[in-house]
Amino acid sequence: MTDTIVEHADQHLAKGESLIEMDGVGKSYGAIRALRGINLTVNAGDVTCVLGDNGAGKSTLIKIMSGLHPHNEGRLTVDGNEVVFSSPREALEHGIATVYQDLAVVPLMEVWRNFFLGSEMAGGRFPLAGLKIKDMRRIADDELRKMGVVVKDINQPIGTLSGGQRQCVAIARAVYFGARVLILDEPTAALGVKQSGVVLKYIAAARDAGLGVVFITHNPHHAYLVGDHFIILKLGASVLDKKRSEVSLDELTAQMAGGDELAELSHELGR
Amino acid sequence: MSHNVQTPQGSQRPPESMVSAEPSNRVSLGLSNRVLARPEVGALVAAVVIFIFFFIVAPAFRSPESFFTVLYQSSTIGIVAVGVGMLMIGGEFDLSAGVIVISAGLVNSMFCWWFGVDLWVGALLSLVFCLLVGFINGYLVMRTGIPSFLITLGTFFILQGANLGVTKLVTGSVSSPDISQMDGYSSLGKVFSSSFKVGSVTVWGTVLWWIAFVALSAWILQRTRIGNWIFAVGGSSPSARAVGVPVLRTKIGLFMTVSFLGWFMGMHTLYRFNTLQSGNGVGNEFLYIIAAVVGGTLLTGGYGNAIGVAIGAFIFGMTSLCIVYAGWDPNWFKAFLGVMLLLAVMVNLYVKNLSTRRKVGLA
Numbered sequence: 001m002t003d004t005i006v007e008h009a010d011q012h013l014a015k016g017e018s019l020i021e022m023d024g025v026g027k028s029y030g031a032i033r034a035l036r037g038i039n040l041t042v043n044a045g046d047v048t049c050v051l052g053d054n055g056a057g058k059s060t061l062i063k064i065m066s067g068l069h070p071h072n073e074g075r076l077t078v079d080g081n082e083v084v085f086s087s088p089r090e091a092l093e094h095g096i097a098t099v100y101q102d103l104a105v106v107p108l109m110e111v112w113r114n115f116f117l118g119s120e121m122a123g124g125r126f127p128l129a130g131l132k133i134k135d136m137r138r139i140a141d142d143e144l145r146k147m148g149v150v151v152k153d154i155n156q157p158i159g160t161l162s163g164g165q166r167q168c169v170a171i172a173r174a175v176y177f178g179a180r181v182l183i184l185d186e187p188t189a190a191l192g193v194k195q196s197g198v199v200l201k202y203i204a205a206a207r208d209a210g211l212g213v214v215f216i217t218h219n220p221h222h223a224y225l226v227g228d229h230f231i232i233l234k235l236g237a238s239v240l241d242k243k244r245s246e247v248s249l250d251e252l253t254a255q256m257a258g259g260d261e262l263a264e265l266s267h268e269l270g271r
Numbered sequence: 272m273s274h275n276v277q278t279p280q281g282s283q284r285p286p287e288s289m290v291s292a293e294p295s296n297r298v299s300l301g302l303s304n305r306v307l308a309r310p311e312v313g314a315l316v317a318a319v320v321i322f323i324f325f326f327i328v329a330p331a332f333r334s335p336e337s338f339f340t341v342l343y344q345s346s347t348i349g350i351v352a353v354g355v356g357m358l359m360i361g362g363e364f365d366l367s368a369g370v371i372v373i374s375a376g377l378v379n380s381m382f383c384w385w386f387g388v389d390l391w392v393g394a395l396l397s398l399v400f401c402l403l404v405g406f407i408n409g410y411l412v413m414r415t416g417i418p419s420f421l422i423t424l425g426t427f428f429i430l431q432g433a434n435l436g437v438t439k440l441v442t443g444s445v446s447s448p449d450i451s452q453m454d455g456y457s458s459l460g461k462v463f464s465s466s467f468k469v470g471s472v473t474v475w476g477t478v479l480w481w482i483a484f485v486a487l488s489a490w491i492l493q494r495t496r497i498g499n500w501i502f503a504v505g506g507s508s509p510s511a512r513a514v515g516v517p518v519l520r521t522k523i524g525l526f527m528t529v530s531f532l533g534w535f536m537g538m539h540t541l542y543r544f545n546t547l548q549s550g551n552g553v554g555n556e557f558l559y560i561i562a563a564v565v566g567g568t569l570l571t572g573g574y575g576n577a578i579g580v581a582i583g584a585f586i587f588g589m590t591s592l593c594i595v596y597a598g599w600d601p602n603w604f605k606a607f608l609g610v611m612l613l614l615a616v617m618v619n620l621y622v623k624n625l626s627t628r629r630k631v632g633l634a
Contacts, residue, residue: 068513089515104513106506108573109499117503118515120496130494173514 004143005202005209010095010179013210015045019079019181020065020096020212026073026236027060034060035236036073042181042212047203049223050216051256052233058216059101061233062183065214066098067091079180092119097178101185103170107159111151112140114158115173143172147198163190168198175202182206183214188222200226220252232256310567311579313618317565317611318582321589329597335472337596343473345588346481348558349581351536353484354529355559356580357492361525362505362572363412363419367404367426368529369555374430375401375537376547381441384448390455398534404430405530409523419526431553438549451545463535464543477539481581484532488577501525506573561608562587565615586611 019042026036035057042048042065052058063069064076067085075082078094085091088098105114116136122129141154149168151161158166167190174182184203188196203226206213217223223230230247232240232255240247240255254262325332332338355368375397383393408426412419435445442448450456465476492498500521503511512518541547564570565586566579587608594604 066513087515087517088513089517092515098513100513102510104507104510106503106510106573108506108569109502113499113502117499117511120499122496127497128491128495130490131496131499133494 004146005175005205005211008176008179009206009209009211013044013180015043015210017044018042019044020214021077022064022074023077024074025064025071025076027064027069027071028073033236035064035071038074038233038238039241040231040238042214044180044212045207045210046228047207047213047215047226048229048231049227050214050231050233051218051220051223051252053218053256055235056233057236058233059185060236062098062185062214062216065091065181066096066100066183089118092177095178095180096183097174097181098183099167099170099174099185099187101189103166105158105166105170108157110155111144111158111161111169112137112154115140115143115169115176119177139176140172143176144168147172147202148195164192164195167191168195171199171202175206178206178211181212181214183216185216186218187215188217188219196222218256220249220256224249224252310569310575310619311582312567313615314566314579314582314586317615317618318586318589321586321593325589325593325597329593331596332593335470337592339472339474339478341588341592342478342585343475343588344592345585346475346477347536347539348555348562348587349481349584350477350484350539351529351532351555352559352562352580352584353481353488353577354525354532355556356563356566356568356575356577356583357488357501358525358529359560359563359568359570360492360505360572360575361501361522362508363522363525364423364560365408365419365526365529366423366556367408367430368423368533368559369557370427370430370434370552371401371404371530371533372537372540372555373434373547373549373552374404375534376541377434377438377447377549379538380447380450380541380547381438383453384450385441390450390453390459394455394459394538397537398531401530401534401537402527405527406523408530409526412526413519413522427556431550434549434552445549447541447547447549449546450541456542456545459538460542463538463541480535481584485577485581488580492577497521497524502573504572558587558608561612564619565611567615567619569619570616583615 020040021042022038022040025038025040027034038061040048040050040061050058050061060069064071064085067088067090070084070086076084078096083090083094091098106117109117113136121132121136123132137154141151144151147168149165149172151165158169161169167187171184171187174184182203184199187199191199200222203213203215207226207228213226215223215226228244230240230242230244230252231238232252332341351368351372355365358365378400379390379393379397382388382396383390404426408419408423411417411422415422438445438447463476466473467476468474492501500511500516503516504518504521508518562583563575563580564583566575566581566583568575568580590607590611591601591604594601594607
């Protein structure tokens with residue numbers, strides 16, 4: 001099931017090497033400061049979990065890493081070089097693949113076309129080279145089967161799949177194309193218990209293959225199952241930044257549920 | 272309490288995981304379903320019906336000569352419609368596509384006439400001019416985020432006004448000068464507006480060019496990376512960008528394709544008639560859009576194909592001439608076109624619903 005990850009992982013990854021480094025990174029949209037002072041390191045063979053409530057800045061954080069929006073404060077270093085990504089294409093070229101929360105699929109296009117969108121297999125480099133349609137159909141189908149998803153027809157528009165199936169296509173695609181870093185934005189939000197398990201196994205497999213994984217979730221239980229490093233965001237700033245050895249599931253859950261504020265509230269309510 | 276454990280459905284329900292993971296869940300669709308899912312089916316049915324209808328009511332239509340005249344008429348709309356169809360699949364409009372045809376011809380003829388240079392120089396200059404207009408259209412749409420409907424409505428009026436104004440300044444009238452005696456006229460005429468006889472039938476070069484452009488467009492849309500990008504930017508441009516599709520380049524390229532084909536048609540018009548009326552071309556942009564929509568292109572983008580657009584243009588050519596062949600008042604043509612458009616939109620909606628619904632249930 002997880003051989004795809006091993007096959008496609010960059011062979012030169014050294015466990016523990018730092019792939020993405022953020023130093024005081026921040027982002028403002030006009031007058032709104034969505035993110036500030038974020039320090040984060042994504043190491044090869046590590047799972048970094050980013051937790052936080054709605055509007056905490058989780059999505060902004062990964063949009064910076066995946067190239068969707070450039071940051072405008074601090075430094076972003078990828079493979080030792082400082083970068084400002086101007087498009088997701090640049091991030092992909094660095095081997096950084098992302099599963100977006102909205103999945104980034106085109107509903108009217110076929111499943112296999114969505115799978116290969118932006119990274120199509122063609123017969124040559126010249127612009128009018130024919131696509132390798134048969135190979136693309138077969139690979140997309142095989143990769144989905146490895147995740148336990150059998151679509152009725154690989155040529156059907158992806159909009160006709162269920163939400164969970166679409167999520168699996170997006171994950172299978174990122175796993176197939178992400179050679180160095182895999183970013184997952186709330187990948188388990190739309191999934192049932194069994195398929196959430198499959199996704200968590202993929203995350204663990206990617207970690208074992210030496211990839212750096214960034215896992216965004218608001219489920220501390222899922223995070224604690226696979227995470228090596230935990231960051232909790234609140235109102236665009238980091239409020240907790242600890243290694244696995246320094247934090248317990250209870251502490252994570254308490255922090256996610258409101259943390260100190262909750263304790264204060266419970267004191268005020270006095271029951 | 273203990274009898275609750277032996278619920279009746281406990282042992283009878285089939286294991287769900289088996290059902291969803293078995294390959295037998297696969298559905299191979301019947302031929303009729305696969306055919307119905309294609310965008311051009313509605314247009315093809317309409318074309319056949321209209322063809323049979325005029326074959327019966329218009330005796331003058333029943334000859335190979337008039338069939339090829341219909342093809343010529345279709346090609347004059349069809350060539351630019353190839354580009355407009357691709358642009359609409361890419362999710363944008365170009366309202367300047369009608370007048371740019373005239374602008375292209377005017378730039379060529381008046382530049383060469385004024386400076387007395389070879390017409391080939393003007394043709395190349397005109398090409399550069401048209402590509403630049405397409406680039407500006409695309410660049411403004413992408414950089415400002417203003418809908419292409421408004422941006423190209425602006426360029427439409429600019430070009431329309433400039434066509435009339437500049438022609439008046441240069442020649443003192445509303446028509447362009449006679450260029451039939453200038454250098455390069457005959458060689459350019461061979462490229463853009465030649466025709467040859469096969470028996471009694473006149474075959475215009477534009478028909479062959481049209482077929483070539485349609486074939487190229489069909490190949491690009493279905494079989495190349497760029498085609499994939501065109502469908503993606505039309506279907507969901509934020510998703511396309513997120514997975515690494517160069518959205519800006521794709522869309523600007525589409526606008527430039529339309530203006531390139533507009534230039535091509537402008538060259539044909541110029542070298543066929545040698546003078547141009549500078550007020551012409553207005554309204555043709557809608558004919559291109561109608562051809563694309565009748566051919567199954569979705570107005571909101573992301574769906575359609577080249578063959579459908581070609582059939583749409585053929586329906587236009589056939590009806591515009593056959594109304595004359597049938598001896599009817601040609602003024603009815605526009606009314607007919609409107610009816611066709613409405614029917615096409617409804618048929619497309621019906622077919623699209625049918626083709627997406629059948630996949631949910633077991634076919």
